[in-house]
Amino acid sequence: MGVLVVDDEPLARARLARQLQSIDGCQLLGEAADGESALQQLDSLDPDLLLLDIEMPGENGLQLATQITNRPNPPAIIFCTAHDEFALPAFAVAPSGYLLKPVSVEQLAQAIAQARRLSKPQRQILHAEAPRTSHAGGRRQIKAVSRRGVQLLDVDDIRCFVAEDKYVIAHHSGGETVLDESLKELEAEFGERFVRVHRSAIVAVEYITGLQKHSGGYVVTLSGTAQTPPVSRRLQGNIKSLLEEMA
Known part of the structure; x- marks a missing residue:
């Protein structure tokens, strides 16, 4: 994967260049300190990936x-x-x-691995479809911002959303991610694919595998995660009917 680093700070460019050396399948093609130079090298080098700063003199990274x-x-x-x-x-x-600076090599490697999954034509198609919408309603991806940077979660990979204290946690195949969104908003947006099982949880219908008795009540079991959200008594009948329809 040919990479062009665009940053007006020489030390930042040097840091990213060193980190790229330790990531398999990546080759540093060039460096640019501003937008004009980046566009020139884009034409001559045809990189697969740009590592791009946002605040730069002249044309910024967003432009x-x-x-x-x-x-x-x-x-x-x-x-x-x-x-x-x-x-x-x-x-x-x-x-x-x-990614938020200072970028670690682990964060960079993970972001590059995600970018590597799509070919250039595929990325162009995705951009043409923005803003992204799902085939079953709602976004295709959810953005989570933390000190480590910004993570994009594929909604189709999320098993359940669980409210804990002031936050909502998305449980997915890669683990769990804290979101700055309410459970009510997520249910309203993704109600065609997620079903309410408790006041603190909604679960993805396609990943439901069954109900299990637990502590005088029931929990719902899901494929691809160890999470077993509780099912409220009021909603047990709905979930049992759903399982019968899925059988």
Whole structure:
């Protein structure tokens, strides 16, 4: 995977260049300190991936990314920035990742692995379809922002949403991720694919495997996760009827 690093800070470019050396299947093709230089090298080097800063003199990274993604067969873009406030406008140009500085080699490797899954034509199609919507209603991906950066979760991979204290946790095949969204909002958006089982949990219908007795009540079992959300007495009849329809 050929990579072009675009950042106005020489030390930041050098750090990313060193980290790329330890990631299998990646080759540093070049470096650019501003948007104009990046566009020139984009034409000559034809990179598969841009590691792109946002705050730069002249044209910033968001403006540059908009230009690039409107080109035929654009490269993947991973934003590497010191500011989390750009996350929402950044995802309007459909990047493959959004990392907060200082970027660790583990975070970079994970973001690159995600970007590597799609070919250039596939990325172009996804960008053309933005904002992303699901075949069954709601977004295809959910954005989670943390100190480690921005993570995109495929909704089709989420087994359940569970409310804990002030947060909602999405449980998926890769583990769990804290979201800054309410359970009520998620149920309203994804109600065609997720069903309420408790005031603190909604679960993905396609991953339900059964009901089990537990502590005088029931829990719902799900494939691909050890989580077993409780089922309220009021909703037990609904879940049993759903299981009969699925059988």
